[in-house]
Structures are given as structure tokens and as C-alpha cells.
Amino acid sequence: MFRQRSQPLVSAPAETAILSRLLAEGPLSRVELARRTGLSSTAVTKAARPLIDDGYLYELPPERTAPGAGRPVYPLAVDRDREYFLGVKISADQLFGAVCDLRAGIRDTAVRPVEVRTPEAVTALLADLVDELLDSEPAFRARTRHLGVAVNGDVDRDGGRLRHSGLLGWRDVPLAELLEAATGLSVTVENDVRALTVAEHWFGEGIGTGWFALVTIGSGIGSALVVNGRLLRGAYGVAGEVGHLCVDPAGPRCRCGATGCVEAIGSIDVILDTVRRATGDPRLGFPEVVAMARAGRPEAREAFARAGKAIGTGIAALVNLVGPERVVVSGEGVDAYDLFSRHIQDAYAAHAFGAASRCPLSLRPLPWQEWARGGAAVAIQALFPQPRAGG
Template identity: 40%
Template sequence: MFVELLVHGPLSRAETARRLALSPSALTKLTKPLIEGGYLLYQPTEERPALGRPSQPLAVNASRMSLIGVKLTSDEMFAVRTDLRGQIQREVRRELRSHEVDHVVAEIADAVRELSLPVTPPSAVGISLAGTASAGDPIVHTSPFLGWNDVPIGNIVAAATGLPTIVENDVRALTAAQQWFGAGVGRHSFALVTVGAGIGCGLVIGDQVVRSPGRGTGLVGHLAVDNNGPLCEMGHRGCARAYASSAAIQRSIAAALGRPDLTFDQCLALGREQQPAAARVFQEAGRALGRVVATVANITGVELVILSGEAVQMFDVCADAFDAALAEHTHWTSTPVEVVVKPFTFSEWARGAAVAALQYQILGA
């Protein structure tokens, strides 16, 4: 009931009871302790009915709790403090000068202290990173960007901060934020595909974020696209990552133009200017990404795919190639896939970590 009001509220008591198939007395029994505890509030109404008792909508008191979300990259840490509805209240950004666990934990603990003052302490910490991690398991089993294997970072941060700490794969954490407070609200199933340093996929099926403790899920980056294509860093020929990751795009354009100093943003500018080599590389990236999205939709049956990630701004350069590949590879019996493009900053990834912690606090999974 609390989740229904958190995600879809404010709702009248009648509408809340209807959505949850509860009797008025059962709803009263459930809401009473939450109202007394300050987690639910009655919203004022401007209009009163001519007859009968006024119906005041119920809403979650977003200020009743706060959470800290932390996103780790290979060289930076982004941390935010959010309220119960995932709204960012404050944020900090720190350089990671080392991948040593003690250094990273010290930076996280310092950020938590900074974000905790001068208000009440947060209720939990969420940490997201690229790698094999899942809420409920404090161990990061693998994180290639940080060079970690079997690091119990959740337990270590909990000891350093005195706060419950969950660790989650960054794409799944971002998916959780979209499920409760983003483009996925109201959708029982959807997929989130991210493109950046890698290509990832998060899934919500039947109102549940798909997780596999201790194992990876949504590993679509090395999906085969063309057996005659370029090599990725793992030696796979023609996989999606070899075409559509920011590093692959940068590498291909720099090699074609003989300009090894080119950044991804400079490559993107060349693509927008329709420089021939850059335009072709982005078209190939768009085709690869469209094939990934079609494959995800074909396998899962989702009708909405949210496209995001730090390199998603390339979509306006390769949209036509993406759309053509999506149409070509989507199964002919399927409903056309709705694609929503959502550019996000790294603060949004940190917000995802906070929402993942919130989900675990409420749902226990």
C-alpha cells in the first residue's frame, strides 16, 4: 500500500482501496500507523463536495526519510542525498585517486558525512557501480573498471558509516529509479538499455526488477552484430560493444581520420557535421544499438525501452540507422517497441543507487 502511494500518489482513500482491492476498514488499519508515524499525510483539497464527507487524498511525506546514493566510476565518485520520492536534495562529486578499497571507502564515508549535515541522518546508503553486484549481497563479485573481485564493500561501508548499505549494479539501480519515479511509472514491464563505456540492460518484468544474485543480468554488450566486424577489447569480433560503446566510436573515428587525440565529444561534433567517416561510424553504432534493443524486446516481450547512458546524446546523429535496425530485427508478430531517450547525468546514476536502497528498505529485495 505504501509503495502504491509513493509511486502513484496522492490518491484518495477510495482510489487506493480500489487499486489494492481492500475494504475501507482494512485500508484504515494499514494506513493508521503510517499516518501516526508521519510517513503518510492527508493532502488538503480546495473543493469540497456539496454532500457527504470530504475526501482528502493520502500522500507520502517525502521528507520523513532521506537516503544517500553513490555512483562509482573508474575515476570519480558521485553522491547525492534524496528524499523518499527520490528527489535530489544535495550532491557532491569527488575524484578517485586510487581504486584501493580503503581509499574508496574513505571517500564514500566522507561524502556521507558531508551530505548528512546539518539535517537528520539518512536511513541507508546505496552504492552502484558497473560490475556483478546485487541488492541483498554486500559483495562486489567483479568490477572490471575498479579492478575488484569479491570485495565486501557493503559491509565495509556499513561499518564506516553506521548505516545500512546496499550494493547494486549501476544499470539495475538506474532501472529502479525509472520504475518508481521515471519513465517506467505505470508500466508493469519495460527495459532500460544504456550506452556509454559499455552497453547494459536493466529489466522490469511483472513489476519486479530482474536480479540474479551473484550473477550478471542484462549482459547485452557482447551480443553478436556482424561476424566480420571490428574487435572489442575482449577479442569478440563484431559485437555490439565493438560498434556502439563510446570508446569504440572514438577509436574508429580517430583511426579513420588519423587523429588519435580526438575525444568522444569531438567525434560527436564531427558526426553532427556529417563528416563522412564520423557519420558512417555513428550509423554503424546506431544499427548495432537498434539490433540490441530489438533483441531485448523480442526475448522479453517489453513494449517500452528507455534508452540512456552517458553517450546517449549520440542518438540524434544515428536515429535513422537505429530506427531502421529496430524495425528490421523486431519480430514481425510483435507490437512495435516504444523507445524513450533519456539523457542522464552521473547524479542521476547516484540517485538510482539511493532508490535501489529505498526499494531494499521497503521490499527487502
């Protein structure tokens, strides 16, 4: 039976500010919450009360204070087990699922191979995966309302639709509606790189930053931006696509139809194809190409060098335009980061402008479970009122 999406847990700005801060940063006193949010101590106390009454927050034992230092301080903390969230990453050949607590800590995981890639078959398989995860611990089913799905492609998050995914071969799929009917959960669908960015910004490398970027190196080059504390989606649902910046007008044609895109030069699929053509061996796999490059084979090393230069140039353009405090580089391609690293860093240094070059690039190897955690982070985010497209 189709279930209406649940309303956000918090709607008042003060409640939103307090809960989001405690989710990201852990126990804080009311005084510290007031300092970090800009609210008055009275406003913090008033906003925290309903969250305490609902069991989302609780008071820790008082911190010790020196004699005569005044009233004891009772820090506020999030009850991680008050509610659980499911996250699923849909890839071309597997489903990766995770149950996470309220602070996105992974409690259990499961994987299913995808043999039939139609939306209907994947929906049924995903519903089975959800049941397996919910049944792995008695409390999970009773305390889980939200499912977040991370999927490759152009996603209309507000409408719950996957507009297009070349990886899956899907177009205009009402994915949230299908999954809500199949699971009975409230479903949020998000692009996989954006979901991973939400997880990193709220619970990982990006905690405490207002301006943050994540770039993924894989079969494509993905990226997403946080601007002034909010994930940037753009007016038409497309923003921060570093993979489709042109870095070589005379370069190869990208699968998007343009020429010279970062993705058309820097993705692992392109590196693999380049080395296959150079060696005349169409059977080569990416691990073999990596081994060739590490052994000093020039055709492989040159492909990685060219890719690294394109990626570094694209990241520099992103940093020049937006000015993030930190950029995280991730994705399956970072397993070969030693072959990219110098070329990425050199191109970044050559093209980053002025003080923007102070923005550090952080390497963050992430297993597939972390992509599922990204889906759960998007589900946690659904507790808060969300800006419409363009935010």
C-alpha cells in the same frame, strides 16, 4: 563499528502495495488505492494505519464533494521529509553523491575526484563525502539510515559484494561491509544501470509500467529489465545484458571475450577507436569525433551508423524476448544521439516482431546526479522486502 543492516520498514503485502504506490504516484484516496492495488477498502485502511502512526503517511485536507455526494474524501500522501536517503555513484575518476527525500527528490549533491582507485581509498573518500552531505542540513544526519551505492560491474546485491568491475579493476570486494563500517549506515550495493532503472521505474519514465527496460550508451552498453513490476536479476545475478547480445558473428571481439557483441560495435569507446584508426590520429577525443560526424566526415558518420544499427538490433531482440511497455535510452552517449537516432530506429523497426514494435523508445538524457539518485532509489527500495537472486 560494523552495524547490522536495518530491517525493511514494511513486510505485509498490503503495506508494501500501498506505500510503493504512494511513493510513485503521489496522493491517492483510499478508494483509489483499493482500485489500483486490488485490496478492499477495509484492507487499505488497516494497512495504512501503522504507516500514518509512524509518520510515513499523512492525510491531506478533505477534497470538496458535491452536496449529497457522501462523506468527504481524505487523500493519503507520503511525508517526503520523514526520512532521507544517500545515493553515491562510483565512477572511475569521481564519486557523485546525493541526498534524496522519501520520493527520491534530490535535496543536495556533492562530487569528489578519485585519485587512488583502491577499495580502501575509495571507501575512505566515500565516507568523507557522506559526512559532507549529512552535515549540509541538520535534519539529514538525524533522519538518514540508508546508503545506496551504484557501481559498474557484476554485483551480488544480496551479499553486498562487487564480484568484478573491469572499469575499476576490482574483484570480489565486500563493498557493503566496508562502507557500513566506515559510515555507520545500512548499505545496499547495486549495479549502476540497475540502480538507474529502479529510479526510472519508481520515480521517472517507468512509473505505472509493469514491463520496462532501460538501455545506456556509454563506454559500454548497459541495460536492465523490469518484469511484472520487479527488477530482473536472474538466477546468477546476470539478466537483460543487451550489450552482450551477438549481432554480428563475424564482428570484432568484445572485451567480454565473445565476438560481435552490441558493445563491441556500439559503445562510444569503440566508435572513438574506429575513427582514430581510420584517420590515423590517436589523439582524437570523443567530442572531436562527434564534431567530425556532424560536419559530414564519412569515417565518423559510418562509425556512428554501424553503432546505431547494432544498438537498434540489440534493443529489438530485447523487446522481442520480454515485451516491455517502454524502453528508455540514456547514458553519456545520448549527447550524440542525433548521429545514432535514425540508425537505431531503422534497425529497431526492421527487427522488432509484430505488436512488440509498438513499444516506444524514449530518449532520456541523464546527468551524473541522476546516477547518484539511482543509488538513493535503491536505498529507498530497501524499505521493502526484496526477492532473492533469480527474481
